[in-house]
Amino acid sequence: MNDNFLEITDAEREANRVKAPVELVVDFLTLVSANEDEIKIDEALEKARDIQEIEPDNKLISDYIKTLQALRRRKEEQALFGHLESDDDDDTDSEEDDNENDSDEEDDSEEEDDSDDEINNNNNNEETKDYK
Numbered sequence: 001m002n003d004n005f006l007e008i009t010d011a012e013r014e015a016n017r018v019k020a021p022v023e024l025v026v027d028f029l030t031l032v033s034a035n036e037d038e039i040k041i042d043e044a045l046e047k048a049r050d051i052q053e054i055e056p057d058n059k060l061i062s063d064y065i066k067t068l069q070a071l072r073r074r075k076e077e078q079a080l081f082g083h084l085e086s087d088d089d090d091d092t093d094s095e096e097d098d099n100e101n102d103s104d105e106e107d108d109s110e111e112e113d114d115s116d117d118e119i120n121n122n123n124n125n126e127e128t129k130d131y132k
Contacts, residue, residue, distance in 0.1 A: 020051040032064065041072045 028047035031040055048065045052058060 018054060020054040024050055024054075028064075032068070036071075039068075039071070041068055041075070044068055045072070 024047060028044060028051060031044040031047060034040070045065065045068050048061050048068065051061050052065065055061065
C-alpha cells in the first residue's frame with residue numbers, strides 16, 4: 001500500500017479549511033481601512049472575533065485583534081489625558097489672567113503713586129512760595 005495515498009497536502013488542507021464568510025471579512029476590512037480617527041474600534045474587534053471563532057488559526061486576525069485593543073487603550077488614554085490637559089490649560093489660563101490682573105493693578109497703583117507725587121510736589125512748591 002502506498003503511504004502517499006494517506007498523506008494530505010497543504011493545498012488540500014487549505015481547501016478543506018473552514019473560512020469566514022466573505023461578507024464578514026469585507027465588513028471587517030472596511031472598518032479597519034478607515035482613517036485612524038474614524039475607525040470604529042469596537043465594531044472592528046467584534047468582527048475580528050467573529051472571524052477568529054470560525055478561523056482560530058488565522059494569525060493575521062489575531063494580530064489585528066491585538067493591534068485594535070492597543071489602539072483602543074491609546075485612544076482611552078488620550079481621551080483621559082486630553083481631558084486632564086484641558087483642565088490644566090484652564091488652570092494655567094486663569095493663573096495667567098490673575099497675573100495680568102496683578103500687573104494691571106500694579107500699573108494702576110504706580111499711576112496713583114505718580115499722581116500722588118505730582119500733587120505732593122505741587123503742594124511743596126506752593127508751600128515754598130508761601131515761605132518766600
